[in-house]
Amino acid sequence: MVSHSPGQNNTLELISLSKHYSATSIAVDSIDLKVPTNHYCCLLGPSGCGKTSTLRMVAGHEVVTSGDILLGDKNITNASAAERGTAMMFQSYALFPHLSSLDNVAFSLKMRGVSKAERHQQAAALLERVAMSAYAQRFPSELSGGQQQRIALARALIMQPRVLLLDEPLSALDPFLRIQMRAELRHWQKELGLTFIHVTHSQEEAMALADTMVVMNHGRIEQSGSPQEVFNRPASEFVARFMGGHNILKNAQGLVAVRSDKMSVHDSVSGSEQPRIEADLVDIEFQGTFSLLAFAPKTPGSETISVMLPEHQVKPEWRAGQTYHLQWAEADSHPLGKTTAPQRSPIAA
Template sequence: MTAHSSTHTSAIEVVALTKRYGDGKPAVDNINLRIASGSYCCLLGPSGCGKSTTLRMIAGHESVTSGDVLLENRNITSLPAAERGTAMMFQSFALFPHLSALDNVAFSLKMKGVAKTERHEKAQHLLERVAMGHLLQRKPAELSGGQQQRVALARALITQPRALLLDEPLSALDPFLRIQMRAELRRWQKELGLTFIHVTHSQEEAMALADTMVVMNHGVIEQIGSPHDIYNRPVNEFVARFMGGHNVINTPTGKVGVRTDHIQVVGAGEQVPTGHTAKLATVTDVEYQGTYVLLGLQDPASVHSASSTAEASVMLSENQFSARPFAVGDVVQLAWSPEAAHALMP
């Protein structure tokens, strides 16, 4: 695990946080994490890595086996969800189908005994803030997915939380709307100045949104850092492969990661650039992606294995590929400079 420190105030801190179900391996295994106040943090990883369980423990929707959850230096580990100062925005939005957008947003204030006029005034203000002021009386079934998400966001914000927790909030949306809504989430987070903790399995989504990314696997944190740092310098093979855009290559001095766009492809009998490391490979796939061509490559010795798949990939610009096209079956040399490779921990 990579240590994370910040000069900013920590909005959320988890200390030795663990969750066990029965006698099996922990779903979350003794993790430590500080999330700076006013930042956008994404918990990222494959299904079953512990990211949603971590979020639910922070929210108070999941009991803690051991460890602590702190909000602005206040221990909230044993507090019920409603008393923590956090709010949760669920993947399904979880709107009441029989209530209007206005009453959905105002519902928690109604439960607290706030007068109708006051709670509706506050709910209307938030709906206007998320560009839903003109649809106050519509019920969820009469709203699009993006509009439902705006209502869900306003409903979460009406409790004036110190941190907003988002559990895969974009996964129910179509790809075009997902891109639009992540831009809006980022804008709202900056305008509100709130701490957002967002669970996702999408590397692209996390990189677009996060100030801090937390990559998890098997209940532990593999790496913490900015999107730029994690993409360019994954600490180990898991992070490199999970984030994509990297090749994990065994060399005589150990395992290294090299970005797919930092590798040159040279014909088998051609001269490799001076100072570059070279490795033979066979082209197994050629995919045209518009602005670039993606080559799948494999060790020539295993190219006829029935179970083998592409071991490496290289991204060539459309112009590069047009000037020097390669075809499936070609034996080539992969070449990279020392600066393009960085060592990976086991």
């Protein structure tokens, strides 16, 4: 029923893909990206960086300015939205309030003129697939957020897509439900064996979900890779700052990133071979499982350094205003390349 046929090649490839809304509004600037078949891919970046425009071009809801979109071995750049093998799952699900779960799921088949008996049969099979058969006659207002998400998923799947596109699907939910629902999305992606492209501005969400994480900035791709690769070895200053959890330091070679949890605090210098910085303690914040310490380096013009320590490593005698030595292993300092995005101000909305 669902499109998944084992061995089908659902690799999605974007080649020099651009979207210019006008001469001055360049939303997507010649991006190249290959999402391996049946990967969970998250497009991540700040508001306005071109995530939705990219997704809408893949969906066929936006005309491509230049470049190509390949799905499997087919060029789908100019295929109609209905014919290209993609389906969108919308933010807050956009279910029709006056239709039952079954009719919501069957809706696109109705639009295609499929008979009532046939579309109800297909919709019922999909409801079973997402464990929602018992709710077929309920209206969206009679369903929990999680149940609505499953109906929205079934509704997108009825077109038998090879790639499911999700634009900030979890952003309208409260934090508790969001974590529950992202685990569900991950489960269904594995269960269905489809390629998912999920747009988010949340680093945490992308890291929790993605096989491949793509960090965008000003219409360009700054870095793509596994969440571990991107978090542990940010390629540029932008990625290090956007992902958070890193300190950006200047050494003789240029800028380097050192994770906050890879730094240690000492009253006096030890292990003189290790890189170190002398800094004044500014603040200690207790955060539950760890404490966050803020330091002002002695070197003028340096930015604040954060150190994340497990509670038991924070010495009770440490005081704000005192000077300490921060150290880290050479192997934990990662050189940062130049940002790939042109240095211009954010595109005006």
